[in-house]
Amino acid sequence: MQQLGMGQAVNQALREEMRRNSEVFIAGEGVGVGIHVNPMFPTTGLLEEFGSKRVRDTPVSEAAIAGLAVGAAEAGLRPVVEIMFNPFITLASDMIVNHAAKLRYLSGGKSSFPLVIRVKTGAGFGAGCQHSHNLEAWLAHCPGLKVVMPATPADAKGLLKSAIRDDNPVIFIEDMMLYFAPGPVPEEEYLTPIGKADVKRPGGDVSLVTWGNMLGVAFKAAERLAQEGVEVEVVDLRSLVPLDTETILESVRKTGRLVVLHEATRTGGFAGEVSAVVMEHAFGELKAPLRRVTGPDIPVPASPTLERFYIPDEEQVVTAVREIL
Amino acid sequence: MQIPVEKKREMLWTMILSRAFSDTLSELCKTQGRVPGMMILSTGQEAVGSGVCAALLPEDVIVTNHRSHSHLLAKGADPRALMAEIYCKSTGCNKGKSGTLHLAVPEVNAPCTSTVVGAGLPLAVGQAFAQQYREERRVTVCFFGDGAADEGSFHEALNLASLWRLPVIFVCENNLYAGAQRYEEHTRTRHVADRAEGYAIPGEVVDGNDVLAVYASLTKSRQRALAGEGPTLLECKTYRCHGHSESDPQHYQPEEEIRSWRGKCPIPRLSDNLLAEGRITRDEIREMQAKAEAMVRDAVSFAEASPYPLAEEALEDVWAD
Numbered sequence: 327m328q329q330l331g332m333g334q335a336v337n338q339a340l341r342e343e344m345r346r347n348s349e350v351f352i353a354g355e356g357v358g359v360g361i362h363v364n365p366m367f368p369t370t371g372l373l374e375e376f377g378s379k380r381v382r383d384t385p386v387s388e389a390a391i392a393g394l395a396v397g398a399a400e401a402g403l404r405p406v407v408e409i410m411f412n413p414f415i416t417l418a419s420d421m422i423v424n425h426a427a428k429l430r431y432l433s434g435g436k437s438s439f440p441l442v443i444r445v446k447t448g449a450g451f452g453a454g455c456q457h458s459h460n461l462e463a464w465l466a467h468c469p470g471l472k473v474v475m476p477a478t479p480a481d482a483k484g485l486l487k488s489a490i491r492d493d494n495p496v497i498f499i500e501d502m503m504l505y506f507a508p509g510p511v512p513e514e515e516y517l518t519p520i521g522k523a524d525v526k527r528p529g530g531d532v533s534l535v536t537w538g539n540m541l542g543v544a545f546k547a548a549e550r551l552a553q554e555g556v557e558v559e560v561v562d563l564r565s566l567v568p569l570d571t572e573t574i575l576e577s578v579r580k581t582g583r584l585v586v587l588h589e590a591t592r593t594g595g596f597a598g599e600v601s602a603v604v605m606e607h608a609f610g611e612l613k614a615p616l617r618r619v620t621g622p623d624i625p626v627p628a629s630p631t632l633e634r635f636y637i638p639d640e641e642q643v644v645t646a647v648r649e650i651l
Numbered sequence: 652m653q654i655p656v657e658k659k660r661e662m663l664w665t666m667i668l669s670r671a672f673s674d675t676l677s678e679l680c681k682t683q684g685r686v687p688g689m690m691i692l693s694t695g696q697e698a699v700g701s702g703v704c705a706a707l708l709p710e711d712v713i714v715t716n717h718r719s720h721s722h723l724l725a726k727g728a729d730p731r732a733l734m735a736e737i738y739c740k741s742t743g744c745n746k747g748k749s750g751t752l753h754l755a756v757p758e759v760n761a762p763c764t765s766t767v768v769g770a771g772l773p774l775a776v777g778q779a780f781a782q783q784y785r786e787e788r789r790v791t792v793c794f795f796g797d798g799a800a801d802e803g804s805f806h807e808a809l810n811l812a813s814l815w816r817l818p819v820i821f822v823c824e825n826n827l828y829a830g831a832q833r834y835e836e837h838t839r840t841r842h843v844a845d846r847a848e849g850y851a852i853p854g855e856v857v858d859g860n861d862v863l864a865v866y867a868s869l870t871k872s873r874q875r876a877l878a879g880e881g882p883t884l885l886e887c888k889t890y891r892c893h894g895h896s897e898s899d900p901q902h903y904q905p906e907e908e909i910r911s912w913r914g915k916c917p918i919p920r921l922s923d924n925l926l927a928e929g930r931i932t933r934d935e936i937r938e939m940q941a942k943a944e945a946m947v948r949d950a951v952s953f954a955e956a957s958p959y960p961l962a963e964e965a966l967e968d969v970w971a972d
């Protein structure tokens with residue numbers, strides 16, 4: 327099987343969907359001619375293959391980029407636009423929150439908005455809080471938006487292809503740290519369904535629910551705990567909206583214990599939603615209180631020592647698991 | 652405009668210091684991992700910060716962006732505190748919270764730095780509003796790039812500042828590139844300054860590599876602002892001699908273009924002028940250079956010898972008590 331970083335997997339998905347459907351176009355800051363010519367990055371080489379009609383470099387204008395997607399999607403195109411870093415989605419938020427998410431509803435179901443907004447996210451590259459800020463919970467709080475956050479290159483490819491074919495607005499969040507972590511990606515064509523979680527590691531003692539870049543941390547913690555004879559079931563949500571409550575509940579009913587792990591900050595984080603779902607539907611089956619392992623409630627600091635402190639690690643996960651065993 | 656010779660020498664000094672600072676950082680970046688994060692420099696653009704800040708008083712405010720080093724040095728920031736912050740050390744001006752991208756130095760009235768492109772303009776509107784509100788005799792300058800003029804925030808800020816005649820000067824540092832996009836690939840407005848007309852404020856194009864011209868224009872617009880006549884949009888035409896950041900190979904910048912702009916370097920332009928006027932000697936220029944290099948070496952030693960912040964310090968500084 328081919329080994330690809332997540333950026334390369336995204337690149338393949340874009341290529342395949344653009345070849346398949348001439349209504350698909352991409353736009354964003356430097357998606358055609360960018361600063362870096364790096365084969366690990368998502369849009370490298372697309373301008374060469376598809377030309378400047380379908381690969382649109384835009385000015386530094388996030389509101390216009392998102393609005394372009396909303397307007398063009400209603401008119402029948404399939405825009406895939408990029409917001410360079412997650413914090414800059416705030417500049418596009420009116421178009422996303424008040425328009426992409428709501429215009430179909432406002433039309434009484436007459437219009438649809440088949441668009442994808444790709445957003446790069448994640449801490450760990452020392453740029454500080456105006457570049458690193460995971461806002462997936464904000465977006466998940468807007469009915470009308472699907473929110474997808476893959477953890478592996480294979481899922482990224484399959485999910486992005488599904489997102490492009492979906493008739494709803496999809497926010498597709500890519501953790502940049504994963505661009506440089508190659509993983510297996512099937513050669514043949516496939517789609518990964520949006521709204522379906524994936525049990526990435528089965529286990530009977532505790533359910534560890536996570537998504538995005540934290541999957542790696544979850545695996546490390548699971549391996550360490552396995553040496554102590556504790557079997558952790560790692561559930562990768564892959565999509566926050568729609569949320570696969572069935573898979574979460576099935577796992578928790580089996581293990582009776584839950585730890586939710588995300589890199590985003592704690593208060594109002596999506597772990598709260600996952601926890602609430604479990605409390606509502608599986609309270610009786612819980613053998614212990616659940617635990618959240620998240621970033622602390624601070625902006626992501628730049629300094630390496632501080633940034634390491636911010637990012638949840640396997641030690642914290644192991645501790646949380648031990649606390650509820 | 653008659654510019655006092657002391658002012659000219661001050662501008663030469665701050666440009667030389669800024670250049671020594673960025674040349675050193677550029678060298679340091681060649682060793683992987685020595686300085687964390689992105690490295691965004693203003694090599695070749697020093698005349699903008701130096702000319703602007705020389706025309707300001709210490710109580711005037713500057714709002715700057717991701718490419719801030721030369722602005723902050725010209726405003727009088729301590730090279731040690733800046734360098735230590737760029738190194739993300741605990742002795743840095745922001746205790747390692749910021750790193751290079753949002754260096755805030757309230758001590759020299761540079762309190763609101765943002766790496767969000769275009770964010771500086773509305774922030775500057777707020778600073779200028781407070782100055783007007785309190786009837787203070789000082790002004791705010793906002794530095795931003797040509798790319799930032801494409802954000803909605805630029806337009807909203809200009810309109811509001813114009814409407815309320817706020818004492819703010821919007822200084823566009825047009826270095827011909829926004830990321831990998833050349834100016835004419837991101838806008839069809841001939842000059843960013845032309846947009847001033849849409850907001851009924853003066854817009855002026857200045858040679859951004861001529862520090863004396865920058866100084867003169869800023870002085871004029873500052874007087875206008877103090878007289879209650881409102882904002883000015885000043886566009887300084889210059890060139891980004893390095894890549895967007897030090898990891899940018901500049902594959903999209905024609906070599907000939909880089910070479911020709913390096914030939915228009917603002918530092919010899921001023922020093923030659925001063926030499927011709929007999930206002931400085933070659934020895935004095937060499938002394939300035941040696942002094943700048945020593946200051947930067949000292950700043951680097953200070954930064955390298957400083958500790959990283961303790962992990963738990965991450966929790967501090969979120970809230971005002």
Ligand SMILES: Cc1ncc(C[n+]2csc(CCOP(=O)(O)OP(=O)(O)O)c2C)c(N)n1
Nearest residue numbers: 414718766767768796797798799828829830
């Ligand atoms: C809102 C926002 N969008 C995108 C970016 C990424 N980015 C950083 S600098 C830059 C180019 C800015 O160009 P310009 O304003 O001309 O300033 P210059 O870098 O040339 O000094 C971009 C797109 C950002 N920091 N903020």
